[in-house]
Amino acid sequence: MLPAQGTTHAKDVDDLYMFVFWLSVVFFLIITGLVVAFVVKYRRRGPNDRTGNLTHHLGMELTWSIVPLLLCMVIFFWGFKDYMTANVPPGDAMEINVVAEKWLWTFEYPDGMRSIGSLHVPVGKPVRLIMQSKDVLHSFFIPGFRIKMDVLPNRYTEQWFQADEPGVYDVQCAEYCGRGHSQMNAKIYVDTPEKYEDFLENGDEEMRKMPLAELGKLIYETRGCITCHSLDGSRGQGPSWKGIFGADHKMTDGRSFKVDENYLRESILEPQAMIVQGYEGIMPTYQGLLRDREILAIIEFIKAQK
Amino acid sequence: MSTHSITVDGHGHDHGHGHHDPNLQHHFTEMEQQFDSAKLGMWLFLATEILMFGGLFVGFAMQQAKFPEAFQAAHHHLDRIMGAVNTVVLLISSFTMVMAVWAAQMGKRKALIVNLVITLACAATFLVVKFFEYSHKIHDGLLPGKFFSYAQGEPNEYIFFSFYFMMTGLHGIHVLMGMAGITWLLIRAIRGEFGPGYFTPVDLIGLFWHLIDLIWIYLFPLLYLIG
Amino acid sequence: MATLTLPVVKSQGPAKPDYLNDPKGIMSWLVTVDHKRIGVMYLWSVLFAFLLGGLFALLLRLELLTPGEDFMSADTYNKVFTLHGAIMVFLFIIPAIPAALGNFVLPLMLGAKDVAFPRLNLASYYVYVVGALMAVTSMVLGGVDTGWTFYTPYSTSTDGAVTLMTLSAFVLGFSSIFTGLNFIATIHKLRAPGMGWFEMPLFAWSIYATSIIQILATPVLAITLLLLVMERAFQVGIFDARLGGDPVLFQHFFWFYSHPAVYIMILPGMAIISEIIPVFSRKHIFGYRAIAFSSVAIALISFVVWGHHMFTSGQSQLAAAIFSFLTFLVAIPSGIKVFNWVLTMYQGSISFNTPMLYAISFLLLFSIGGLTGLFLGALSVDIHLHDTYFIVAHFHYVMMGGTVIAFLGGVHYWWPKMFGRMYNEKWGAISCALVFIGFNVTFMSQFFMGSQGMPRRYYTYLDQFQPLHAFSTFGSWILGLGLFIAAINLVVSLRKPMDAPSNPWGGRTLEWDTQSPPITHNFEETPVLSHGPYDYKAPVQPHHTA
Numbered sequence A: 001m002l003p004a005q006g007t008t009h010a011k012d013v014d015d016l017y018m019f020v021f022w023l024s025v026v027f028f029l030i031i032t033g034l035v036v037a038f039v040v041k042y043r044r045r046g047p048n049d050r051t052g053n054l055t056h057h058l059g060m061e062l063t064w065s066i067v068p069l070l071l072c073m074v075i076f077f078w079g080f081k082d083y084m085t086a087n088v089p090p091g092d093a094m095e096i097n098v099v100a101e102k103w104l105w106t107f108e109y110p111d112g113m114r115s116i117g118s119l120h121v122p123v124g125k126p127v128r129l130i131m132q133s134k135d136v137l138h139s140f141f142i143p144g145f146r147i148k149m150d151v152l153p154n155r156y157t158e159q160w161f162q163a164d165e166p167g168v169y170d171v172q173c174a175e176y177c178g179r180g181h182s183q184m185n186a187k188i189y190v191d192t193p194e195k196y197e198d199f200l201e202n203g204d205e206e207m208r209k210m211p212l213a214e215l216g217k218l219i220y221e222t223r224g225c226i227t228c229h230s231l232d233g234s235r236g237q238g239p240s241w242k243g244i245f246g247a248d249h250k251m252t253d254g255r256s257f258k259v260d261e262n263y264l265r266e267s268i269l270e271p272q273a274m275i276v277q278g279y280e281g282i283m284p285t286y287q288g289l290l291r292d293r294e295i296l297a298i299i300e301f302i303k304a305q306k
Numbered sequence B: 001m002s003t004h005s006i007t008v009d010g011h012g013h014d015h016g017h018g019h020h021d022p023n024l025q026h027h028f029t030e031m032e033q034q035f036d037s038a039k040l041g042m043w044l045f046l047a048t049e050i051l052m053f054g055g056l057f058v059g060f061a062m063q064q065a066k067f068p069e070a071f072q073a074a075h076h077h078l079d080r081i082m083g084a085v086n087t088v089v090l091l092i093s094s095f096t097m098v099m100a101v102w103a104a105q106m107g108k109r110k111a112l113i114v115n116l117v118i119t120l121a122c123a124a125t126f127l128v129v130k131f132f133e134y135s136h137k138i139h140d141g142l143l144p145g146k147f148f149s150y151a152q153g154e155p156n157e158y159i160f161f162s163f164y165f166m167m168t169g170l171h172g173i174h175v176l177m178g179m180a181g182i183t184w185l186l187i188r189a190i191r192g193e194f195g196p197g198y199f200t201p202v203d204l205i206g207l208f209w210h211l212i213d214l215i216w217i218y219l220f221p222l223l224y225l226i227g
Numbered sequence C: 001m002a003t004l005t006l007p008v009v010k011s012q013g014p015a016k017p018d019y020l021n022d023p024k025g026i027m028s029w030l031v032t033v034d035h036k037r038i039g040v041m042y043l044w045s046v047l048f049a050f051l052l053g054g055l056f057a058l059l060l061r062l063e064l065l066t067p068g069e070d071f072m073s074a075d076t077y078n079k080v081f082t083l084h085g086a087i088m089v090f091l092f093i094i095p096a097i098p099a100a101l102g103n104f105v106l107p108l109m110l111g112a113k114d115v116a117f118p119r120l121n122l123a124s125y126y127v128y129v130v131g132a133l134m135a136v137t138s139m140v141l142g143g144v145d146t147g148w149t150f151y152t153p154y155s156t157s158t159d160g161a162v163t164l165m166t167l168s169a170f171v172l173g174f175s176s177i178f179t180g181l182n183f184i185a186t187i188h189k190l191r192a193p194g195m196g197w198f199e200m201p202l203f204a205w206s207i208y209a210t211s212i213i214q215i216l217a218t219p220v221l222a223i224t225l226l227l228l229v230m231e232r233a234f235q236v237g238i239f240d241a242r243l244g245g246d247p248v249l250f251q252h253f254f255w256f257y258s259h260p261a262v263y264i265m266i267l268p269g270m271a272i273i274s275e276i277i278p279v280f281s282r283k284h285i286f287g288y289r290a291i292a293f294s295s296v297a298i299a300l301i302s303f304v305v306w307g308h309h310m311f312t313s314g315q316s317q318l319a320a321a322i323f324s325f326l327t328f329l330v331a332i333p334s335g336i337k338v339f340n341w342v343l344t345m346y347q348g349s350i351s352f353n354t355p356m357l358y359a360i361s362f363l364l365l366f367s368i369g370g371l372t373g374l375f376l377g378a379l380s381v382d383i384h385l386h387d388t389y390f391i392v393a394h395f396h397y398v399m400m401g402g403t404v405i406a407f408l409g410g411v412h413y414w415w416p417k418m419f420g421r422m423y424n425e426k427w428g429a430i431s432c433a434l435v436f437i438g439f440n441v442t443f444m445s446q447f448f449m450g451s452q453g454m455p456r457r458y459y460t461y462l463d464q465f466q467p468l469h470a471f472s473t474f475g476s477w478i479l480g481l482g483l484f485i486a487a488i489n490l491v492v493s494l495r496k497p498m499d500a501p502s503n504p505w506g507g508r509t510l511e512w513d514t515q516s517p518p519i520t521h522n523f524e525e526t527p528v529l530s531h532g533p534y535d536y537k538a539p540v541q542p543h544h545t546a
């Protein structure tokens, strides 16, 4: 019923969830049981049925007020306790800045490195996310960790987690933010300490082994390109990549370029330098966000879009 | 609200008892019931009005807490003298409104008319003063939101003026509504339709008028004095 | 199944000219101040809104059949779910029971000739029509893509006809206030001679509680929406962060209305259930006072729990804790009601006419909806479930499974009174069963995907959710079929001659003491109470006409 548990907090939440679940099942069965029993037993047999005289019963009223009340108090305190632990990060937490904008997530590591759409964290270390939005409300939701927090334009919000198992977790935007809301995803990679060190130095290991075209596709999907560029020729925030390689493109300032490797590289690293006619210069720069091999990969991928 | 005279009513026996006040609507059995209903309805309506203004007051309080300096600086642009004059004018109008209700109840047609006219005059005075205040603000560019063009002063002062105009504007609309109501009363009073047996409309519009007064009594210190 | 057949004398239509035909002519309808006619006009209007909102819902489900863009772009999808939500809430469910059924039966039940302010009542209807037309116009003029919650700063920055839609909700609010005001005055002042507060049918108690909320909460929505319009038009700087405003303040304002509003939706549904169950169990309601007081308790507590919609919004932890605590308190009176209804059936003589089938469905579905509310009230669990399909499932269980099912039960219950015709019971039962099954298929699956982390307002989704989404979409077709049959069944009955007796179900409340359909002035004589609203011990008098 619930997604895999990535943190101890997730386990706590699930325990309460299951408690309320079984409690609800019990109450639902009581109600259904009574309804079915009465429906069967007291169904109308004829116009002269004799019916009971019971019109009220204080004892019963009190029972079904007080028992649920007590149970509710249990749920309240339980939920409150876990909520507080989820809200107080340990002092030694590693801090990651999260910036939300329509419709991508940017992460900034303590050493200043930034990435879009993917976050690497070491396993077993507390991580604190300090979040802010550039435009409207968003919400940073990690189902696997059972945490979620809105990201606001006028102030910082934060949340923290400590992942226990290495693995990959989905991040989804949970506050409605417009056209790209349903694709405003990211991935959290929980790495073993060695892998994390390695990542800090050389980037993602699996990605290093991937063939270029495949890596390009992955970057296209996870680094935000997909929110603006389509592959099927349809117009998005930015121009589609279908069949652009080798074509001639006009810029807003009247110049015209043939789309080749150099042009592509510059478009990615310095998008404001040349702005394609009919579009706005809203593409963020990927300078410092993509490694050389990753840029090669994406160029390879664009070439393949015939 | 409750001045409906009987339209279609062929069922004489419907009412249970004989006398037929022409002001009694067909679904009430007696004038007292009709009066009580109308009064209750008016009180409920006033409750909705208070809650509606309440939203503005809360919003004002939140923004004031956030930008105390800006609000402090902005409220100096308001003219306390004019605000005070308006407060007095409205208080007088409330008094004459009370007198009008009393006159209607007592069947004193002349006193009723005089008091209504004074109330109306006070309301008009209020609006004229407000007009001068507004035109002064407009001239200085102290306008709400994006129209704000006053260059000196604290940042965010425009938020104060957003509230100033929204609150006094909504209040001003209510004053206009009240004036329309009083005018209507006046016409009926001249026709001699009110008396000890029937003065519900005077009573109700009186209540409404007191509410308008009351809201201003809150607005004046909030905007002009405290900021 | 045993359905109720009282030893009634088959009537040959009403003996006296009834309100439908007296006076005659379109104009007499358009300017009517008769609460029954206004109720009927409201009924057709809200049913139309339901149909429209439902069609949008079916389109949504169709798009969600598979991930990726099926036939709607993201922009279109966003507009469709906004319109679905806004139409269902503002045009359908809030006026549905009070303004349509309530208008019709409340004065009859109280033995009154009309509501306290008949012309205000008509005004309320026309204000509703104006608001509805504005909503429809905004659909044509570019649509609205903010969600029914109009959260800032998205709503202050997006294009489209947001201003018009907001004003439409503003206008509709006044229609709701007028209705509430009218009902409170009616209940206070127009009860039949001898009818004390505790001799009133529970329907009136529930409607009374609803009206209190309408009066006290709606004005706050009005000013909130007005401020939103101002923010869009003049950038006044209250909600928009760029201008120094606070988007969370908007959420507080919005939910200060909209949480109480969910009880504006459910209390009238509960009102109907409190009438149907005793009638078809032929038994006195169990725990009259407990049900009556719990309605009022719900109304009052509902004003202090709004923050449970904002646990992840960045409000303070203390506030979150208080709101969570209070949320649990509001669950208790609902539980009291459910148990009292169930116990009413104990030792009864239960028949299974269509209204009763809906009432039983209500008991089960509302319990599920309400119990899942407990997950959401629990702070740590809500953090996970907030803005997922779990919420979507929760509120459809309470709104569709609760209120709409009760509404359908009420329509079937009072149909003979309103239009003087009996409908086909067999088709009634079939449609109710289809609705019940289809509803559960559609929304039960959503609890599962929500728990797994499927966010709401997504037009496309991760592949892993595909089977559950497809299941839900199939369910919506069954549901649609059931509702379609119900509609046909009711409409077909209108083509028959009038055949309904004045009291087809043997009800004890006053509306059954006048002919079906009632005469224009409701009762021949001011009714005198001879028995309580749930007094089934006195032998049931088969009624012909008075």
Ligand code: HEA
Binding pocket: A027, A028, A031, A068, A069, A071, A072, C149, C262, C263, C265, C266, C308, C309, C310, C311, C327, C328, C330, C331, C332, C334, C335, C336, C338, C366, C367, C368, C369, C370, C371, C373, C374, C376, C377, C378, C382, C385, C386, C387, C391, C394, C395, C398, C399, C402, C403
């Ligand atoms: C008819 C409308 C209706 C009703 C009646 C309710 C009833 C309740 N709702 Fe719901 N709710 C909505 C409509 C409604 N809701 C809507 C529309 C939203 C989302 C809006 C949006 O975001 O778009 C929402 C969202 C919502 C949230 C916010 C979730 C989020 O966004 O994160 C919460 C959180 O606490 C909540 C809680 C509850 C509770 C505790 C009840 C309680 O009143 C339920 C009480 C009933 C029972 C408990 C069942 C019967 C009782 C028993 C069987 C006895 C046993 C009981 C116990 C053991 C306690 N609701």
Ligand code: HEA
Binding pocket: C047, C050, C051, C053, C054, C055, C057, C058, C060, C061, C081, C082, C084, C085, C086, C088, C089, C092, C093, C146, C147, C148, C149, C392, C396, C399, C400, C404, C408, C442, C456, C457, C458, C459, C476, C479, C480, C483, C484, C486, C487, C490
């Ligand atoms: C009263 C309220 C109400 C009702 C009844 C419904 C009914 C339905 N709703 Fe909806 N819904 C909302 C209120 C309601 N909804 C709200 C408030 C939202 C949130 C919007 C937002 O996020 O902003 C929402 C969102 C919402 C979503 C989530 C969208 C998203 O987050 O991306 C979905 C998806 O499945 C959905 C589906 C449905 C379906 C299949 C029905 C079905 O039950 C519909 C069935 C109805 C019909 C098929 C019409 C048939 C009618 C007739 C034939 C006439 C009947 C006449 C007689 C019986 C006489 N609704």
Ligand code: CUA
Binding pocket: A103, A137, A138, A139, A173, A174, A175, A176, A177, A178, A180, A181, A182, A184
């Ligand atoms: Cu970002 Cu939704």
Ligand SMILES: [Cu+2]
Binding pocket: C258, C259, C262, C305, C306, C308, C309
């Ligand atoms: Cu709520």
